[in-house]
Amino acid sequence: MxxxxxxxxxxxxxxxxxxxxxxxxxxxxxxxxxxxxxxxxxxxxxxxxxxxxxxxxxxxxxxxxxxxKKQKQALAVELLHLSHHEYTPEERQLMILIALLEADEPVKLVSLANDLNVTVATVSLDLDKLEKTVEAYGLSLIRKRGYGVELTGSESAKRRLIGELLFRHVDEHEFLALMKETIQRRPDDPLDTVAEKLLGLVDRKKLAVIEQQIAQVKETFPFTMADSSYIAFVVHLALAIERIRRGEAIHFDLRDLQALQATREHEIAEMLAESLERAFGIDIPKEEIGYMTMHLMGAKWRSRQGMLAEEPSLAVGMKAQQLIRFVSRELGVDLSADRTLYEDLVVHLKPALYRLEHGMGVANPLLDPIKQDYAELFAIVAAGTKQLFGDVSVPEEEIGYLVLHFAAALMREKKGWRALVICSSGLGTAKILATRLKKEIPDITVIEQASVFEWKTKDVSAYDLIISTVPLAEERGPYFIVSPMLREEEARAIRTFLERKSATVAKPVERGQDAQPNRQTLKTMKAIGRISETIVGMLEGFSLQVVKHRTVHGLLSDACRRLEQSGVIVDAEAVIGELRRRESLGGLGVPDTPLALYHARSFAVLRPSLTMYRLDEPQTVVGMDGNPMEINTVVLLLGPADADEATLAVLSHISSLLVKDEQSIAVLAHGDEEQVYSLISTHLEQFFDHYWTSTKE
The missing domain is CATH 1.10.10.10 (Winged helix-like DNA-binding domain superfamily/Winged helix DNA-binding domain)
Structure with a gap:
């Protein structure tokens, strides 16, 4: 054909x-x-x-x-793998760019023209258009008569361009399918589609080995990476290994490298580097480990638990709360009590701001429909980011993702059907589809999101329906395949399905009345018990003391020794050392407040503890933004090193109070012990109620 x-x-x-x-x-x-x-x-x-x-x-x-639908999909696949004798101008320019990225020496224009079945003049015009594209990545085209054309620039810039091309032109589902096929392909078989050509930039057999090494250290990841970030990371590692073998070095600013070495992500990158060195028989330089760290810090994550107790997350948390208040004020809807929205924004903003500050960028394939369907909300969020992040230019792609979080918050309900949403492009697509589902079909109110990677591990019997934006293996049961924006006819088909289902089975909230609790119910009850126990213990041990003539380090030493005497910790010196180590990694003062949060997790801590100390004279500490600031109150938050997710959730909620709103900050900074205790206990009670309610959905 x-x-x-x-x-x-x-x-x-x-x-x-x-x-x-x-x-x-x-x-x-x-x-x-x-x-x-x-x-x-x-x-x-x-x-x-x-x-x-x-x-x-x-x-x-x-x-x-x-x-x-099957016949349409079959034709679409045939078009994908068709041997093309003619390319569109956009595809042709992309093919030229791929050829230049692959080449180790100048490429003749006549060679490019022959490969693409066009004239040399056409190739020359295409190169004119490509010059602006590569300049945006710090690269340039060297063109000389008799010399040919060559793509020049740093190795890191070329890798960034390759990763961006893969992200923009090959979606995750297509990536996985083509990767499996090309691993089995003979080396001399032609690569005809643009997607296949792009994958040709990566040694696909290396990808399988790299995934194996990541799997070995995956348990050390603090969160689960979104699909798009995971694939970008795997591709980066494959390119890096290839360049290392060819002796091509990457350059890294020494000061930036030293700053990265103090992060948890760098520890993970070092572990992974050691594993890759053994697998490929190479030495990975510290600059490459630094670049791996940047990928991890710029990645989108799926989990929230325990994140808010970290210093950078708390600083971002303040921005998240300010953005929530801005949007709430503009919409006339109070979203400040929506903890899920707050946590989702912190999880998204932390790597997003890192990406923006380091010029990493992000693509948003659904930007146009988001702007169309949420025009007012998009304008409000854009205005909010401009006001709050004035020193950092936030592109529309990032604003689009933020809009999805707010749209989801505006449409949350409490009871109804359970749905599992499968998307290939990570958090963004899943979030927008979930939002559309809640808008179009209010009876679907419990929506879990999973990626193609996680699909096979899910118990499909726990859901009333499965909805996907990509084809899935049908042997696991029926599912709906829909567009991310959920067209009206797709929503109508789902509504019809649920109406028929409601006539034969009870809704999920009714199934919860079963006298035989399943294992998930038991797990949930245990988590509720641990949360309740943690809250009670922390409130019983809470105190606010006024200390005189003491430096911050002096009061921390005294505080830890008193906690050792009361049996909260077993080794005061170990905890003091851990607190100072955390301080050395970055400031602990909360910007625009007179508060500092000193916190640590240690095996020397037997149970969670919250105590506060009011200084009689202001002390100067380094803030979380790196600037010196004066404080009058120290919040000391301690937890066991092996604390479970339930305990971490309570600790995270307490730390979030330091950035919640002006009223909470004022009470923490100037209130007496009874006032501060009342604030903390009220918010912990609200947290428990929210957790309890969410488990019954």
Whole structure:
């Protein structure tokens, strides 16, 4: 089967959308005339018939392809793997860029022209357009008559460009499918599609080995990486190993490297580097480990537990609370009590700000529909980020992801059906689909999100329906495949399914009445018990003491020795040493407040503890933003090194009070012991109620 590049784009567009599209719309998207679209459509009817599909044209309405979904998917796969004799201008420029990235020496223009079946003049025009693209990554094109063309610049810039090209042009599901196929492909087989060409930049057999090494150290990760970040990290490692073997060094600023070495992510990167060194028989330099650390720090994460007790997260938490208050004020809806929103924003903003500060960037394939469907909310969040992050330019792609968190918060409900949402592109797509589901089908109120990676580990019987944006293995049961924006006909089909299901089975909230609790129920009850026990213990041990004529370090030493005498800790010196080590990693003062949070987890701590100390004279400490600041109150928060998730959740909630709002900060900084105790106990009670309620959904 042969189709031209333009015909292929036309087919792909029709197969991707079930609604009628006018010839005018198609002509505008393809940048051709309406007459050209009519002519191409006539030639495509025979192609569609081979797959049992039909092109239906309705005067005054539009054009659409009708037929079985499996047949549409089969044709889409065929188009993907078709040997193309003609590329679109965008594909052709991408192919030229790939060829330059692969080359170790200048490439002749006539060679590029022959490979792409175009003239040298066309290649030259394509290079003109590519110059701006590569300049954005700190790269440049060297073009000389008789010399050819060469892509020059730092190794790290080239890797960043490769990673960005893969992210923008190969989605996760396609990546996994093509990776499996290309591992089995003979070396001399041609790579025809742009996606395959991009994957050709990566040694695919290395990917499997790298994934094995990551799996060995995965348990040390503080969170689970989102799919897009995981794939970007694996690809980066494959490229790095290839460059190391070729003796190509990466350069890293010494001061930046020293700052990274003090992070938890650097510890993980070192462990992974040792594993990769053994697997590939290479020495990984410290600069490469630094770059691995940056990938981990810029990654999107899936879990929230325990994150808010970290200094950088607490500083970001203040920005998150300010953004929530800004959006609440503009919308006239109070979202300040939505703890899920707060935690989601902290989890997203921490790596997002790191990415922005280091020029790493992020793609958002759903930006246009987000801007269209949430225009008012998008404008409000954009204004909020501009006001709060004035020193950091936040691109629309990041704003789009923030909008999804707020949209989800606005549509939260309490009871209804349970749904599992499977998405290939990580947190963003899953979040927007979950938001659309709650808007279109309010009866679906318990929505869990999982990636393609996690799909096989899920117990599908725990859900009323499975919804996915990508094809899944059908042997695990039926599921709905939908677009991330959830079209009306897709929502209608799901509503019909649930109406039929409700006639034969009880809703999930009713199933909870079963006298035989399952293992998940037992696990939940144990977690509730640990949370209750932790809250009671911390409130019983709470105290606010006024200390005179003491430095911060002096009062911490006295405080730890008193806690040792009371049996909270077993080794005061060990805890003091841990507190000072944490202080050496970064400031502990909470910016724009007179508070400092000194906290540690240690095996010398037997049970969680919260105590506070009011200084009679202000002391100067380093703030979490790196600037010196004056404080009058020290908050000492201690936890066991092996604290479970339930305990960490309580500790995280307490730390979040330091950035919650002006009123809470004022009480913590100036209130007496009774006032501060009342504030903390009230918010811990609200936290427990929220946790208890969420487990009954």
């Amino acid at each position: 042969y189709v031209s590049a333009r015909e292929r784009k036309l087919l792909e567009r029709l197969l991707a959308d079930d609604r009628e599209m006018t010839v005018g719309e198609l002509a505008e998207e393809l940048n051709v005339s309406a007459r050209t679209v009519h002519r191409d459509l006539q030639g495509l009817e025979s192609v569609l018939r081979r797959y049992g599909l039909e092109l239906v044209k309705k005067a005054g309405v539009g054009i659409r392809v009708i037929g079985e």
